[in-house]
Amino acid sequence: MRYSRLFNQTLRTSPAQSEAASHQYLTQAGYLRPLASGIFAYLPLAQRTLRNIASIIREEMEAIGGQEVSLPIVHPAEIWQQTGRWYTITAEMGRFKDRNGHDMVLAMTHEEAVAAIVHDVIQSYRQLPALIYQIQLKWRDDPRPRAGLIRAREFTMLDSYSLDRDEEGLEVQYQAHYNTYHRIFERCELPVIAIQSDSGMMGGVQAHEFMYLNPIGEDTIMLCSSCSYAANRQVATFQKDHNSSEDLKEVEKIVTPEKKTIADLVEFLQISPKRTAKAVFLMAEMHGTEKLVLALVRGDMELNEAKLAHAIQASGLRPATEEDILLSGAVPGYASPIGIKNTLVVVDDQIPHLRNLTVGANQSGYHLKNVNFGRDYQTDIIADIVSAEEGFLCPQCGHPLSSQRGVEVGNIFKLGTFYSEQMECQYLDENGASKPIVMGSYGIGLGRLMACIAEEHHDENGLCWPLQVAPYNIHMLSIKDKDGAVQPTAEDLYEQLLAAGISVLYDDRDISAGVKFNDADLLGMPYRITISARALSNGGIEIKSRSNETSHILPREQVLPYLQKIASRH
């Protein structure tokens, strides 16, 4: 491609409205233009990069037996109603009516659509296992898009769906994806770690996320430096301490005027927050109705809403208002499970092992000392509902955990039979018995992946693409000379490279050398070749790798074979 024909415009200054390096450079170098919040146009350089990422993905998916399909991005509401997600997912789903007034959905993901097709295609165990995948657009009306492609509302995603007879089959395909995803990210030269994760709105039983560790990320990952433990903070567990050797003491009502927070209370009573329990009130969306939930956790712990939602099978949580709380008979600031009604009480699994805690008396200005689970109150639901924090002890080895931020570039889920049951995807086994297909679903965000690669591979001058994803392998530029030997040489070499099938961007513009060099650095092709009078008089043509400061001169006739060797690594 001749630069003079390239559809793009680099910017001298990076746009002010971006913080992430990837966003800045992708915009400044003319890969990307915003159209609306979280909605982007991909210009030719970005499109080529994405295409390269996509071909890596296709190769690797085909290698584990994947077959590519293309599912619609507009769905009839019926299939989403069938799985219930029409009702459980709210503002994030794009909906509209067609001309006949039918409710339609913009695909956020494709489990429903896949299941609808699988329902028609798969009849027999002879057709299983199967693996289908697509690289397709998604729409999620995210409440807060940010950092350019890191979190967009419209985005392209690889999503694959495994279909198996049973759990064993699913395990095989899950493992295959686990390994393949590592290979895909490796080929893109993006370092990632696989961590345990929440299955969120997808439902399902087991899940891993592939995280690119970087402060720009919005997920918090708990890591153990002495063993392999790594988990999303939403699900990370840790070793909890107990004091169950203490004797039970008598409950004692104490006066605590205006001590509505744990901080005030422990200051007033001069006790450790570990000797208190706090009650957090939330309204939970459960099976279409709202219910008040009291979550009881140790005073120094933080409630983890993802864990809580999981424990009570809630589809959504919101903070309870004062009015909500008063209806239960509890007193905000002085609340506890003792004596409240019409409330779902969830107790953190540490609490039953803690004795003689101080909790609210459900009476303004009073707390209760020496309260004990079992003796003084009961509940049906005991679960791990607190967040792991930096310094808490690793659940596997007891070493203190650390935390880091990360970007989720991929994930794999064992869906099990949820969707196949909802959508009636069944097959007949050898005995003629009808059984639900066991499904898995797996995804990689392509735009996000491209942004993460840019984030990982850039310097103060611009992007530095890895060879396999770079829009062009070679950035060739000529520097105009007096006697005019440069231009014909450059044209000639360019034609030769094209004929050899090497992907090359040739800066043929009639502008100063500095501009060409700066643009070459900004655009970030892995190799730069310079044709100039100086290089020619030094015996040939200059070659420099983008990530390396030094260049070297190669005789004219050796250039093509040299570049062919580089390109063959593509």
Added chain:
RNA sequence: CGGGGUGUGGCUCAGCCCGGUGUAGAGCGCACGGUUCGGGUCCGUGAGGUCGGCGGUUCAAAUCCGCCCACCCCGACCA
């Protein structure tokens, strides 16, 4: 949804506080001419703007007031 910030040509911004310089400015980019030719050369000419929108105040609004919209950042939220 809560908090903060910003909207002036393709990009970065000045002007606004304290209304009036008469066709609204600069740099970059773009077009044309010249100049230079290994790290965004220099000079000249030129095109390009409903000053986010609507309403109000005023003899007069980019500037003051009100409402709305968009975008960015933090939080809530989120495969």
